[in-house]
Amino acid sequence: MGLFVCDNCECVDNTALGHFWAKNIVQMKGFELGTALCSECTPDEFANGEKHEADILTTPGKWHGRFPKEKWDGKIDVMNRKINPELLTGGKA
Numbered sequence: 892m893g894l895f896v897c898d899n900c901e902c903v904d905n906t907a908l909g910h911f912w913a914k915n916i917v918q919m920k921g922f923e924l925g926t927a928l929c930s931e932c933t934p935d936e937f938a939n940g941e942k943h944e945a946d947i948l949t950t951p952g953k954w955h956g957r958f959p960k961e962k963w964d965g966k967i968d969v970m971n972r973k974i975n976p977e978l979l980t981g982g983k984a
């Protein structure tokens with residue numbers, strides 16, 4: 892399971908829980924195609940006007956609660972951002 896950074900709020904979410912793998916195929920209302928969205932930022936409507944229903948894992952517009960919602964600190968490996976090496980070695984960012 893991978894992690895990614897939400898393009899809207901910059902928080903880290905799991906690729907299985909947020910809108911990540913389908914982001915280049917499925918467009919969400921109010922966002923451009925290709926936008927990665929955490930579960931909380933994912934709207935309950937697709938760009939084409941269809942309703943985005945809750946599933947067993949997530950409810951659109953709500954944080955899933957499986958781990959705390961935290962901003963990406965640049966130190967952990969995520970699918971759609973590069974780690975800042977200066978942060979890892981203790982250097983000043």
Ligand SMILES: [Zn+2]
Binds near residue numbers: 898899902930931
């Ligand atoms: Zn978000």
